[in-house]
Amino acid sequence: MSAEQNNFLINLSVLYRNMQKYFDKALAQYDIGSGQLMFLFFINENEGISMQEVSRIGEVDKGTTTKSIQKLIEQGYVQTQTDENDRRVKRLYTTQKATEIMPQLYEYRNELRRRLGQDVDIDLFEEMLERVCVNSRMYLVPEPRYSGVRIGGLQKMTLLDYPGKVAATIFTSGCNFKCPFCHNKDLVFIPENYDFFDPEEVIQYLEKRKGLLDGVCISGGEPLLQEGLEEFIRDIKKMGYLVKLDTNGCYPEKLRHLLDTGLIDYVAMDIKNTPDKYARTAGINRENFAPELIEESRKIIMAQAPDYEFLTTVVKELHDRQDLLDIAAWIKGAKHYYLQQYTESENVIQPGWTAYSAAEMRELRQAVAEILPGTEFRGLKEG
Numbered sequence: 001m002s003a004e005q006n007n008f009l010i011n012l013s014v015l016y017r018n019m020q021k022y023f024d025k026a027l028a029q030y031d032i033g034s035g036q037l038m039f040l041f042f043i044n045e046n047e048g049i050s051m052q053e054v055s056r057i058g059e060v061d062k063g064t065t066t067k068s069i070q071k072l073i074e075q076g077y078v079q080t081q082t083d084e085n086d087r088r089v090k091r092l093y094t095t096q097k098a099t100e101i102m103p104q105l106y107e108y109r110n111e112l113r114r115r116l117g118q119d120v121d122i123d124l125f126e127e128m129l130e131r132v133c134v135n136s137r138m139y140l141v142p143e144p145r146y147s148g149v150r151i152g153g154l155q156k157m158t159l160l161d162y163p164g165k166v167a168a169t170i171f172t173s174g175c176n177f178k179c180p181f182c183h184n185k186d187l188v189f190i191p192e193n194y195d196f197f198d199p200e201e202v203i204q205y206l207e208k209r210k211g212l213l214d215g216v217c218i219s220g221g222e223p224l225l226q227e228g229l230e231e232f233i234r235d236i237k238k239m240g241y242l243v244k245l246d247t248n249g250c251y252p253e254k255l256r257h258l259l260d261t262g263l264i265d266y267v268a269m270d271i272k273n274t275p276d277k278y279a280r281t282a283g284i285n286r287e288n289f290a291p292e293l294i295e296e297s298r299k300i301i302m303a304q305a306p307d308y309e310f311l312t313t314v315v316k317e318l319h320d321r322q323d324l325l326d327i328a329a330w331i332k333g334a335k336h337y338y339l340q341q342y343t344e345s346e347n348v349i350q351p352g353w354t355a356y357s358a359a360e361m362r363e364l365r366q367a368v369a370e371i372l373p374g375t376e377f378r379g380l381k382e383g
Contacts, residue, residue: 019112026108030101031075037105039068040094043078044102048091050083059137085253087290146199148227150174152187154197156205157213160378162244162266163309163336165214170202172229175221177248178283179272180350181315181342187221188349199228203235215242215265224251233263244268248282249297250290259304267301267308273319274326281318283349298331309336311378314364316342316354324364328371338378339365358382 023034032040042054055065069092072078077098083089094102113122153171155161161169173196175188182188206216216236223229224247233243244266247255258264271294273281279289301308310331312324324339331337342355356364358380369375 022112023108027105030105032072032077035064036068036072037109039065040072040077040098040102040105041109043069043072043092044094044098047093048081050089050091054092085293085296087288144200146203146228146232149199149229149232150226151197151199151202152190152194152221153184154202154205156209158217161217161219162215162242165242165244166212167215167217167242167244168206168209168213169217169219171219172221172223172226174225175248176225176250176284177222177272178349179281179313180283180348181313181318181353182283182349183343183345183347184221185347185349199232203232206236206239206241210239210241213241215244217244217246219246222248222250224254230258230261230263233258237263242266246270247297248272249294252293252296252300255297256300256304259300265306267305269297269301269308269310271298271310271312271327271331273312274323274330277318277323281315302331302334307335309338310334311338311340313340313342314356314361316356318353321364321367324368325371328368328375332371334372335374337368337372337375339368339375340378341380343379343381 020034023037027033027037038058039054042057043049046053051065051069052062054060054069055062058065069078073080076095079093079095080090081093083091116122117125150173151170152173153169155169155171158167158169161167171184171187173187173190173194175182178188186194206213218229218233223245226232236243242265243263245255245258245264246268247270249255249269249271255267259267272278275291275294278291278294279286282289298310301310312319312327314324328337339361341358341361342353344351344353344355361377361380365375365377
């Protein structure tokens with residue numbers, strides 16, 4: 001191969017290294033490296049952006065993003081604040097220290113462009129560079145279509161999960177709750193050698209079952225944790241399926257968005273317990289629980305969902321009669337409320353809980369039905 005044929009890769013390398021040298025020298029006085037500059041620009045121009053959003057926009061892996069932003073925090077240029085609606089999300093903001101130097105940083109960036117643009121049509125170069133970057137995304141490192149979706153289980157046909165419909169149920173992996181009575185332990189504490197289902201293969205299966213299945217249930221785990229969920233559901237809807245979403249109610253804005261876009265036909269939301277007992281029932285620390293998120297999801301569902309249900313898995317050690325009456329009063333006016341009898345299994349997170357008997361469940365349902373007449377059973381076993 002001739003030297004001329006090698007020029008493309010060599011030129012890319014030279015451009016990258018010389019830009020690094022330029023910025024490293026210019027920014028040394030601020031103790032900022034060229035690797036942190038891009039992130040500082042992102043945050044300054046998008047105050048309140050999350051670290052995840054920075055990583056996505058910059059097309060940089062999360063580890064590199066975290067390391068660079070942590071250095072900016074340590075240097076006093078960036079600070080974090082907890083999101084008002086979701087305590088798990090940290091928002092990024094520039095500090096006064098950063099504000100004082102940003103004009104000079106932009107000047108360094110603009111000077112770089114001026115120097116590179118000598119004897120060059122820099123506008124045309126930038127236009128072509130943008131096209132090359134688009135091509136690189138499409139043809140060099142294409143990601144799987146549903147790269148953010150982790151499917152831990154698939155029930156190919158069920159008559160129980162989607163009321164009145166023949167459906168398939170998809171179980172997503174990962175959950176922000178650790179309900180001790182949950183019988184999907186592997187979807188919460190994902191084993192290192194877990195064998196995930198390929199989302200593309202699941203889509204292919206659903207394509208073949210068109211006309212035989214009415215709907216698809218997206219359950220979990222907590223499905224709204226899945227980054228690629230919207231695109232996944234959109235493709236399911238294109239096949240003509242009805243879609244039911246099971247959620248724990250911790251992500252009201254994501255829920256609202258899916259309902260606003262018409263992607264969800266039925267929502268099933270777990271009501272774990274009364275607000276004061278919610279954290280213990282969900283297996284999390286009280287300080288990590290945001291009851292306002294659950295309440296917001298309840299309001300969204302009752303106002304916007306085409307059809308919906310609320311469900312409580314009733315465990316003797318966690319729920320008494322008054323708890324269920326309080327829950328009924330909380331969701332008064334709901335279309336459907338189900339009381340699900342607890343069932344012990346080998347895959348329960350913490351074995352040893354006790355189920356109410358069928359007779360006791362009937363007594364509880366009768367009491368709750370005085371507040372919510374549509375209260376029904378799910379999974380009631382005699383004996």
